[in-house]
Amino acid sequence: MTVDSQRIERLTRELLEAIxxxxxxxxxxxxxxxxxxxYAEFFAGVGADAAEPLARTISVTRGPAPDTLPSGAVLLRDIRFRSVCEHHLLPFAGHAHLAYLPGEQVVGLGALVRVVEILAARPQVQERLGEQIADTIAEHLDTRGVLVVLDASHGCVTMRGGRQTEASTLTIAARGEYTDAAARAELISLIGPSTSSGPHGLERGLPG
Structure with a gap:
């Protein structure tokens, strides 16, 4: 989807006049x-297919290391992302941590980054963003479990109202085997402390 640049320019003039x-x-x-x-950059993900980056998979049993069978999780930490809160159109930004238990097929790590980027590049709320990332990976990859942890700082919290400049928001979305708290405990420890906005540990505030 391409944004209507001329209309945005016209409405921005009206907004400036309105204030x-x-x-x-x-x-x-x-x-x-x-x-x-x-806006063309921030909302490039509107109407885009977030599953498209996952279309090219790699066979584990017939790939570069044919004697290797999938066993443990694939964990990609500290993916920087930014999005726009749909409530006030203010930015929120932080880090995404993604993990999945592969079946016979895996995907290039860059594809996981693209899933985050596409889904973040539209008006969002953090809770839904994490769920959408988890659903996209779970539905379009051969997985036994998916875990998505987002840790972000929100402009609507840090820049308005109470202006809690040190506050960050942590959300978790789990699918398959990782819906069990014990099954995801090792991954949580591997992800480690939050890196987006301060010394907040991931273990605090996670549902058990």
């Missing part, structure tokens, strides 16, 4: 065009 500003003054004259460019 009492002059969109034609030198400091704001290019703002409508900049906003159109910004």
């Amino acid at each position: 009492g500003e002059d969109p034609d003054r030198p400091g704001l004259k290019q703002t409508p065009a900049r906003m159109a460019e910004l």
